[in-house]
Amino acid sequence: MRKLSTFVLGLLAIAAPMAANASVLAKVGDKPITDEMVRSEYETITGDQRKAVNDDAATRRNMIENAINAELLVQAAKKSGLEKDEEYQRAVEHFQRQYLASRFMQKAVEPKLSKGEVKKFFEANKHFFDTTQVCAYHIVVQEEKDAEKILAQTKVKGAKFEEIAKKNSLDPSVQENKGNLGCFTRDRMVPEFAAAAFNMRKGETKGPVHTMYGYHVIKVYDIKAGKVPGYDEVEQQAKESLRTKLVSELINDLRAKSSVKVDESEAKAFKL
The missing domain is CATH 3.10.50.40 (Chitinase A; domain 3)
Incomplete structure (x- = not known):
């Protein structure tokens, strides 16, 4: 999900229904541009980068302008009939699949990444660090x-x-x-x-x-020779390692419950 462009995320946000408590920052015709839409567009910004954006009024305003620009393009595309374009339909299906897979994975894994679970994982796998x-x-x-x-x-x-x-x-x-x-x-x-x-x-x-x-x-x-660092030094690394482990276990569990068959001859012949 992180690899989706902020522009595509913006389009997904624009297509989403408006939340009851959303603040309207601007309008393009009758279409409101809400604070929720702008936040969704930049959902990949985390940590120090998010703080830097929040501290800079010019950057925040630029985010709003980008959302407006995206809505202008969406409205123009709809008027031109682009929604009926086969390439557009394939792209929508592709990003929908990516989003659904990413969202399901997030909901299944994130609750298991509490500070307590991460610390427990570190203690059991110190050699890994x-x-x-x-x-x-x-x-x-x-x-x-x-x-x-x-x-x-x-x-x-x-x-x-x-x-x-x-x-x-x-x-x-x-x-x-x-x-x-x-x-x-x-x-x-x-x-x-x-x-x-x-x-x-x-x-x-x-x-x-x-x-x-x-x-x-x-x-x-x-x-x-090296050393095993203290937990505070590698907390984020430990969290990412646990996330990777949980995702792998999730995929393996889904495979075990499903019928997955690969045509080996076709797979060997496949080229990008």
Whole structure:
């Protein structure tokens, strides 16, 4: 929902019925421009940005002018018969689907993001916020047996992990980085990969490690010690992490209750 343009949000606000307690800021013909419509148009503004807007009279006035401009365009579009345009109908359906999905997700997840729940999540997942970094190479293949063979190759005296990676890894960037992922914190990697990498010693090679991407052989070449920050330092990060977890659980639950079938041949042939 955040990615919708403020102009589109403005059009959605204009189309909405007027609330009983709304203040009329302006009129375009007989159409009122209310405070509620202007707020809806800029609903993506949060925190310090919202305070800055509220403190600046010129910016607030500009918001009202933008709402007026949007209404002028809407009225002109209706007079031209644009509402019957197929592209318009597809766009309305697209944004309606986006809004409904986003609104449902918000109503399902937001009540579970209280300060108490966020703190509880942080306490149970402190390792996730550890600033320690692991620096590693990896090779990824589709078959476990291939990963086992590659692991054996890396153990041969004089073997160069980078060269083995270039010859075998399915990672699209391997020809450029030779399998070097650089240094990363635990939260930057998928859980299975992170669990393996952060339980390895410097210089150790391990595999196969299974993730959604395939089977990995991992070589840790450095570890940069960090710390677990205090809750106050990462409260917002913890909230976003919990939100991501809750959304993932919501989607998984909906999938489990629904019939989802993918035509793999069509999916493989699909291109943007």
